[in-house]
Amino acid sequence: MYRLTVYRKSIYNTSMDIPQSEFYILLSLAIKPRHGYEIMKQVARDSGDKVQLGPGTLYGSIKRMLASELIVEAPGDDPRRKYYRLTEEGKKALKSEVDRYNDVMKLVKRVGLFEPFTSAYEL
Amino acid sequence: MKPAVIEASERAYNWLLRFYPARFKQEFGTEMQFVFSEALKDSYSQHRARGLFRLWGRTVLDAAKTIIVEQFEKEKGVSMETMAKKTSAWLPLAMSLAALALLIGYVLVVGIVGSPDGDEGAPARIFQLLLAGQLPIMAFFAVKWLPEQPRQAWKILALQLGAIVLAVSLVLYFEM
8 A cells, every 4th residue: 555644643632633524434334344335325324414425535534544544444245345444543533532422412411502591501 | 238328427437536646546546436336326226317417516526625635635734635625726626627527418418519600508608607707716716825835826726727728628629
């Protein structure tokens, strides 16, 4: 594999820096290894069609995630295709991001952020 | 047997891949073709022409953004990626690609028709608007970014101009 630019090597130290497309790709690979088109369809399904990756965005993200060692190539059913799976780093990054979402959801519920007629959120 | 419109779309996408950096294309080009072909077949079987137009619309925008990002990421990183995501950087390229898609679609549906004496028709006007409309955006991009990041800005401008020249060259080639 050619030398990838690894300018984002340390970007995943904080989960907040994972772009939305890469978060959904990590999520789609959490269950099983998949090839590109399977990832694309799963991302659309998981996001309720709100995130529809084009091939350029998909493989640009895959390139960066390979460089960051969040995913690796994996054997699959169709030898013509490249399959990808999560690494331990990828699982950690996904868990960290999901934990962050959970924390946000807890906060939203606690302060009743989107409920009408609730008291003001005090910082 | 594949419908002609699917084959033509596959050829057009294969051609579009040329704009990605050689290494990126070498690494992921075949996979991107696979993915696009499968998306094409699904879109066409589910929604026919409407599905194809929607897919091409998304693909053109996706290509315009990611070609710039990948072209510059190979040399320098984050600041260029940020710049390539500016609307004034990718929108002109997207407009040229849309004009090209319109031209290719027109040739596929109507055929190569020479320039008539009278009214040029709506497709020709849309084509011209897509090309002319991007000039003020390019000018804005040049004014904003050339002083700050001259090297990268010149490259983006060269890509934008190249796409315009390509679209116009095809019209001249087809003598439309």
